[in-house]
Amino acid sequence: MADTPKPGSTPESELGSQHPESQRHDERALSGNLSNALVHENSTRRIASGNEAIDVLSRFVSAIEYTPLVAIQSIDRTGIVRFWNSMSTTIYGIPAREAIGRRLSDLLQHQDKEPEFADTIDHIWQTGQAVLPRDWQITTSAGANLWVYSTMFPVFREKKIHQIFCMDIDITLRKREEQALLALGANFRTLFDRSADxxxxxxxxxxxxxxxxxxxxxGYARKSDLVGRNSNDISPTTQPDGKPSSEKFSQMLELAHQNGNYRFDWLHVNASGETFWTEVLCTEIPIDSKALLYIVVRDIRERKHAEQSLQLAAQVFENSQEGILIADMNQRIVSINRALSDITGYTIDEVVGKEPQSLCVAMRDKAQFKTISDEVHAHDRWQGELWGRHCNGRGFPLWLSISVVRDSHRNVVNYIAIMTDISDRKASEEQMRHMAEHDFLTGLPNRVLLLDRLQQAIAVAERNAIKLALLFLDLDRFKHINDSFGHHVGDKLLQAIAERLTKCVRAIDTVSRLGGDEFVIMLVDVGRGEPISHIADNVLNAVSMPYSIDGNDFIITTCIGISTYPNDGTDMDTLIKNADTAMYHAKGNGTNRYQFFDDEMNRRVVERTLLENSLRSALKSSEFVLEYQPQMDMRTGQIVGVEALIRWAHPALGLMLPSRFIAVAEECGLIVPIGDWVMRTACLQAKAWQDNGHPLVVSVNLSVAQFHQKSLLKSIVDALQQAQLAPQFLELEITESILMDEAKGGIDTLRVLRNIGIRLAIDDFGTGFSSLSYLKRIPINKLKIDQSFVRDITVDPEDAVIINAIIVMAKSLNLTVIAEGVETQEQYRFLQAHGCDEYQGYYSSKALTADMFARQFLQPS
Structure with a gap:
């Protein structure tokens, strides 16, 4: 959205320099512009119809905001200004930002008529009726003195007056002209004949x-057609309020007699019988013993139409079923209607002056907001589906249409947004889509949805160079159950199996029923082949557990065929065919078994099984060791802590890094006892160094499984007590993925750890999806920049920008920043120059055993 400066106010001296003829010409042009811009009645009936509604409101807002010569304001029941258009700024010399939110009586003084003006406003609030237009002499808070011709009318919301709109025209020059005409004497005839009025x-x-x-x-050709006729001949029998024209005109003349002159609106009729609105200025001129009436009549039918259209548009705005928001050129909310208050729960006072995107959750996403903003800037409109935010925090789907209102110079005047809560529609669509894409018996995705998800998963796998797998299941001897127990029992058995299968996989995976007793499981992002066999084992065990249905107990088994992308195929048909083929190979070898389509994968599965069996005895055999990598202070070069890193001294395969066995440990449920061992060993070592005069903070990684265990706090406290180590010397590293997946309970756990005195760090920061607002809620001490960003810091500008942004963000949250994987002097100098606090990596040292670490770093100076 483009920003456009507000029009400045015009000094009274400049207004006075405008020629009277020019001003009258502009006022007549104003009527046409305003009328053409405002809402026609037929259009307002279709305000909920998408783009037409936006166009209607754009014209409405453009009219009231940027209409030349007409100052438009609105006030609420307390007299507070709620709207102040550009011409109000021009005429009164008071910017909108200074007017909105203040009392109108503080901005505009009606000189000696202030009580009368207050009574007029009070009359509108009490009766709900507009008052006759009239002249007011104004002194503004900016020091200007002027005359205005003012029209005031109420706008209703739910049959109650919501606001009063005022439309003011500056008639200061006309007042001067009228006074001059009366004072000119001998020149009166010339001015009389040449007047445009x-x-x-x-x-x-x-x-x-x-x-x-x-x-x-x-519409008369000669003076003789009018001179000598009764003044009532150019008025209809009655005026719009039902009063006889002759009686009402007499009342107007009496007011002119009392005040010297009087201005009023009047319905006249021309020679053709056509009625039209005029503005009449009636001045009494005493001549000898008689009183001559000097009448100036001006055609205002288009202005009247504009006033009626404005009232209609204002009522449409207030009573539309669609939520409508109007923002100024600086993208600050000016007004909202009742429907938008109902949709979002916010009142107008709560949102005026704020940015519109505060009402939409998705528009807080900078990338998406920029996309929308660019579209609006390029095409003056945008529409689409977003996620709204209610004042109570509840999210809801909405359809949003945004349009730009520009003036004749293409400068932005306003932004208009129409919001529609589409929760009911989305729910209905979701129900229909669910019925079309899911199996009616089990509720699982059917073949249609499976193929759609599989196509998308293949595209993602190809783009990210990851693997996926298909498990094709066919129940063993299911026909026998249908034949023996009946189809109703068979249907319930299929439902029970579907429930068990769903529990065997992750939420990102898909379990589908193809029909009959055939199921397919799609596993995404499976990495190596080992996790696939682990899931296949779980599926076999789950399916083969006993069933009890309608008093019948039985056991059923299944065979599984497995194909993987890209090893066994790169398209849907090939993957499904190969998984089906593998399933038949499995059935050919018996029941309750699985078979990979790829023989090489089978070989790796065997290796993985052997590794798992060895891992189970590693703890008992004390095969694990810890190595420690120093963490250095960037400013002093002193060591401030260490990170404890596990190694497996495998009796046959030698020293193995965590990347070789941690995933297996997680899959087979050994990661928690291994993690507890690391915690205890690291605390004991830190205490030993401390007793030798080297107090160092030891950093230990927490796995997802450890963080989820109920005994986490107890195991940590036990490790500290066993080592007699003070909590401030233990630092726990937690990945972003743990934080983003955790609910409030996880944050509470972190707060307890922090309150104990334990330090907390986010490991591999930058690889997840943490937001600044989320980080503010988490009680952490340190951010650890992932080595993937550090590796190319001196050659990849994007990595350099990311690291700099992380450091700046951390500083704003008073967090310590440490970079890992620092290997070169260039990387070190870059991090030091950008304010990084600590680092670790081969530039200082690789990970060392406790003895080697002590000899290299902890020798007496």
């Missing part, structure tokens, strides 16, 4: 003289 002289209610402009206005 219709002028009539009336004596005893009969026309004494009329000027050429009057003949044109009323």
């Amino acid at each position: 219709a002028i009539l002289l009336i004596e005893d209610n009969y026309f004494l003289e009329v000027n050429p402009a009057a003949l044109t206005l009323f």
Whole structure:
């Protein structure tokens, strides 16, 4: 969205320099512009119809915001200004930002008529009726003195007056002209004949003289057609309020007699019988013993139409079923209607002055907001589906249409947004889509949805160079159950199996029923082949557990065929066919078994099984060891801590790094006891160094499984107590994925650990999806920049920008920043120059055993 400066106020001296003829011409042009811009009645009936509604409101807002010569304001029941258009700024010299939110009486003083003005406003609030337009002499808070011709009318919301709108026209020059005409004497005839306004002289209610402009206005060819006729001849029998024209005109003349002059709106009729609205200025001129009436008549039918259209548009705005928001050129909310308050729960006072995107959850996403903003800037409109935010925090789907209102110079005046809560529609669509894409018996995705998800998964796997797997299941001897127990029992058995299968996989995977007793499981991002066999084992065990249905107990088994992408195929048909083929190979070898389509994968599965069996005895055999990598202070070069890293001294395969066995440990349920061993060993070692005069903070990684275990706090406290190590010397490293997956209970756990005195760090920061607002809620001490960003820091500008952003963000949250994987002097200098606090990596040292670490770093100085 483009920003456009607000129009500045025009000094009174500049207003005074405008020629009277020019001003009258502009006022007549104003009527046409305003009328063309405002809402027609037929269009308003279709305000909920998408783009038409936006176009209607754009014209409405453009009219009231940027209409030339008409100052438009609105006030609420307390007299507070809620709307102040550009011409109000121009005429009164008061910017909108200074007017909105203040009392109108503090901005505009009606000189000695202030009580009368207050009574007029009070009358509208009490009766709900508009008052006759009239002249007011104004002194503004900016020091200007001027005359305005003002029209005031109420706008209703749910049958109650919500606001009062005021439409003011600056008539200061006209006032001066009128006074000058009366004072010119000998030159009066020339001005009378040449005036662009219709002028009539009336004596005893009969026309004494009329000027050429009057003949044109009323459609007469000669003066004799009007002179000598009764003034009632150019008025209809009654006025719009139902009062007889003759009686009401007499009342207007009496007011002119009392005040010297009086201005009012009047319905006239021309020679063709056409009625039209005029503005009448009636001035009494005493001549000898008689009173001559000097009448100036101006055609205002288009202005009247504009006023009626404005009232109609304002009522449509307030009572539309669609939520409508109007923002100014600086993208700050100016007004919202009742429907938007109902949708979001916010009142107008709570949102005025704020940015519109605060009402939409998705628009807080900088990338998406930029996309929308670019589209609006390029095409002056955007529409689409977003996620709204209710004031109570509840999210809901909404359809949003945004449109830009520009002035004649293509400068942005306003932004308009129409919001529709589509929760019901989305729910209905979701129900229909679910029925079309899911199996009616089990509720699992059917073949249609499976193929759709499989196609998407293949595309993702190809783009990210990852693997996926298909498990094709066919129940063993299911026909026998249908034949023996009946199809109703068979259906319930299929439902029970579907429930068990769903529990065997992750939420990102898909379990589908193809039909009959065939199921397919799609596993995404499976990495190596080992996790696939682990899941296949779980599926076999789950399916083969006993069933009890309608008093019948039985056991059923299944065979599984497995194919993987890209090893066994790169398209849907090939993967499904190969998994089906592997399933038949499995059945050929018996029941309750699985078979990979790829023989090489089978070989790796055997190796993985051997590794798992060895891993189970590793703890008992004390095969694990810890190595320690120093963490260095960037400023002093001193060692401030160490990270404990596990190694497996495998009796046959030698020293193995965690990348070789941690995944297997997680899959077979050994990661928790291994993690507890690391915690205890690291605490004991830190205490030993401390007793030798080297107090160092030891950093230990927490796995997802450890973080989820109920005994986490107890195991940590036990490790500290066993080592007699103070909590401040233990630092726990937690990955972003743990934090983002955790609910409030996880944050509470972190707070307890922090309160104990344990230090907390986010490991591999930058590889997850943490947001700044989320980090503020988490009680952490340190961010650890992932080595994938450090590796190319001196050659990849994007990595350099990311690291700099992480450091700046951490500093704003008072967090320590440490970079891992620092291997070169160039990397070290870059991090040091950008304010990184600590580092670790081969630039200082590789990971060392406790003895080697002590000899290299902890020798007495």
